[in-house]
Ligand SMILES: CC(=O)SCCNC(=O)CCNC(=O)[C@H](O)C(C)(C)COP(=O)(O)OP(=O)(O)OC[C@H]1O[C@@H](n2cnc3c(N)ncnc32)[C@H](O)[C@@H]1OP(=O)(O)O
């Protein structure tokens with residue numbers, strides 16, 4: 001549970017949200033399947049197991065271990081993850097094809113997402129008619145159910161599907177045994193308002209007791225806002241990945257959504273935010289990608305300050321930061337550069353245990369700025385120590 005005294009977002013959000021019901025939010029992690037669809041990512045089975053353990057440690061409720069039809073390696077990874085004794089439920093992924101589902105059954109999984117395209121552009125791309133896809137969905141979901149699998153039906157490109165067909169397909173999947181449904185924004189084109197609308201429609205069609213998932217992508221940078229809207233509209237499971245790794249603009253980013261829900265909406269998500277930065281670092285090593293230093297939640301600059309005006313307020317974190325760095329188990333720090341001020345010099349001297357008089361601060365600051373401009377970058381601590389030796 002978040003220590004709310006460490007959240008400094010003020011009272012505006014509370015005023016704006018007054019009277020709204022607080023919905024529960026749970027996470028379904030698809031780093032190992034949809035995350036791996038990021039160009040160039042290819043996790044080996046050992047790495048998949050490590051990632052699954054890491055994501056389990058973050059506190060997600062469900063982990064999509066993979067799509068067994070892709071390769072024997074994927075099967076091996078799924079088998080290992082299923083046997084790893086994770087707290088999270090382990091889910092498989094399958095197209096609406098009996099042979100795909102058979103591979104999930106063979107692995108002994110108890111839960112599976114079964115997906116099929118439901119928008120006209122997607123059906124046209126596969127050269128499959130609505131009738132044909134309905135038939136495949138009925139056969140695949142029935143086969144899974146007969147084999148004891150708990151199914152979530154996932155309509156690819158839901159947000160561009162004809163509403164009448166959407167309703168028909170989801171009801172058909174439930175009629176043959178699916179227990180849950182996913183509303184899917186495959187191309188990240190839905191506004192948060194459209195997501196609210198579609199989840200509301202789906203809730204009306206499937207009734208109050210069928211869990212609704214929301215699976216979104218970040219092509220317009222709206223995935224977090226849409227996930228929050230989905231929760232507000234009554235979705236119970238949010239799909240996403242660590243760092244939002246995924247195809248194109250990526251998937252919804254679980255830690256980012258959890259941070260917003262916990263800190264701004266006061267909704268408990270079960271995610272351990274103190275573990276998120278390490279998980280992100282490790283995933284970046286494994287999948288070999290970089291992130292912007294200003295990236296919310298995990299960016300390396302979030303609690304590092306260069307500007308002098310901000311350094312002057314460094315002693316009062318709530319004046320310059322939206323929440324305590326300790327909530328993410330992250331150190332705060334001052335760096336020296338062109339934008340440093342007098343307070344930056346004093347703080348850096350304190351941090352490095354350097355003794356110098358108040359009267360020396362202006363000359364040290366001038367030297368710091370000079371070197372920063374020469375370098376077009378930040379000073380190292382060693383460079384600052386040299387300056388203090390020469391001028392302090
Ligand atoms: C398909 C997805 O969206 S899953 C998410 C994307 N993930 C990946 O692509 C993972 C890596 N991919 C792979 O390893 C391979 O591309 C595979 C295993 C997915 C596909 O293997 P392929 O043998 O190339 O399958 P292919 O694309 O030819 O499709 C086979 C059949 O499945 C049908 N099909 C494809 N997707 C679906 C679906 N979701 N539901 C029902 N039928 C489908 C096709 O229409 C085709 O039918 P046809 O034989 O009657 O023409």
Ligand SMILES: O=C(O)CCC(=O)C(=O)O
Pocket residue numbers: 034037115156157184185186187215217
């Ligand atoms: O078509 C795909 O990429 C697989 C399904 C999916 O993850 C999605 O539709 O977002």
